[in-house]
Amino acid sequence: AGQRLAGKTILITGASAGIGQACALEFALAQPHDLRLILAARRVDTIREIAAAITKQVGDGVKILPLQLDVSKPDEVRTFVDKLPEEFKNIDVLINNAGGVRGVETAGNIAEADINVMFDTNVTGLINVTQAVLPIFFARPDGGAGDIVNIGSIAGREPYAGGSIYCATKAAVRSFTDSLRRETINTKIRVMEVDPGATETEFSVVRFRGDKAKADATYAGMEPLTAQDIAEVIVFNVTRRQNVVVADSLIFPTVQA
Numbered sequence: 001a002g003q004r005l006a007g008k009t010i011l012i013t014g015a016s017a018g019i020g021q022a023c024a025l026e027f028a029l030a031q032p033h034d035l036r037l038i039l040a041a042r043r044v045d046t047i048r049e050i051a052a053a054i055t056k057q058v059g060d061g062v063k064i065l066p067l068q069l070d071v072s073k074p075d076e077v078r079t080f081v082d083k084l085p086e087e088f089k090n091i092d093v094l095i096n097n098a099g100g101v102r103g104v105e106t107a108g109n110i111a112e113a114d115i116n117v118m119f120d121t122n123v124t125g126l127i128n129v130t131q132a133v134l135p136i137f138f139a140r141p142d143g144g145a146g147d148i149v150n151i152g153s154i155a156g157r158e159p160y161a162g163g164s165i166y167c168a169t170k171a172a173v174r175s176f177t178d179s180l181r182r183e184t185i186n187t188k189i190r191v192m193e194v195d196p197g198a199t200e201t202e203f204s205v206v207r208f209r210g211d212k213a214k215a216d217a218t219y220a221g222m223e224p225l226t227a228q229d230i231a232e233v234i235v236f237n238v239t240r241r242q243n244v245v246v247a248d249s250l251i252f253p254t255v256q257a
């Protein structure tokens with residue numbers, strides 16, 4: 001099925017860590033001979049290291065473009081497609097993965113700055129990147145073609161105390177995904193959502209503002225998913241036959257406390 005990726009260009013946001021980084025490797029392993037990856041995040045130096053490691057592992061059949069892009073900055077998002085080198089412009093697959101959670105305060109106490117970061121990144125950023133890429137999809141024959149995978153969360157379905165804003169952002173992603181799928185139903189554009197449960201990445205460290213001990217305690221009594229577990233599902237979904245849309249995937253650890 002990896003052959004279905006031959007010749008494709010894939011943009012992954014938030015590719016400098018966690019699920020996005022794992023996706024980059026899984027896509028490269030699935031089609032190591034003829035693939036282009038645009039790996040975007042704020043930490044572009046980290047992405048350069050990731051790109052070098054992937055090339056070392058799979059060879060140079062996978063062309064990788066490290067891209068510095070802050071999805072929460074509308075001006076950057078509006079212009080990045082035009083600035084892409086010609087051989088990376090024809091994006092076929094968009095993995096809207098950049099995002100995260102800030103803090104565990106209750107709704108009455110959460111700081112305005114944290115609310116803004118979460119909405120600007122998880123919701124507005126995801127929408128803006130989608131808007132930047134859609135014209136490429138719509139320019140293709142038969143009304144358009146291309147794949148969009150939005151990374152939501154179990155938090156968008158099962159809100160928890162101390163997560164009001166994060167959960168709201170992920171519910172918004174879910175709603176946006178479902179609307180976009182309906183808006184593109186007469187095209188060959190596939191719109192998919194992947195919702196991870198507890199997955200061990202930098203996510204929890206960011207949530208607790210760098211406190212690694214608190215972050216680790218999140219996973220006490222359970223075996224969390226790995227970023228690779230999620231990446232494998234994303235690659236599987238994208239490599240289905242063109243007429244198949246795996247619209248919705250919810251993934252969580254088998255054993256949870």
Ligand code: NDP
Binds near residue numbers: 015020044101125202
């Ligand atoms: P990580 O914190 O490990 O990675 C987050 C990635 O997003 C990093 O590459 C970071 O890169 C990037 N990012 C954050 N803000 C921006 C921004 N403004 N512009 C561009 N890139 C940005 O977290 P995960 O891999 O776990 O998270 C990936 C996605 O999965 C998120 O949407 C998250 O909400 C979701 N998710 C995670 C779960 C988990 O348990 N881990 C559970 C459910 C959903 P940089 O800092 O370099 O910009």
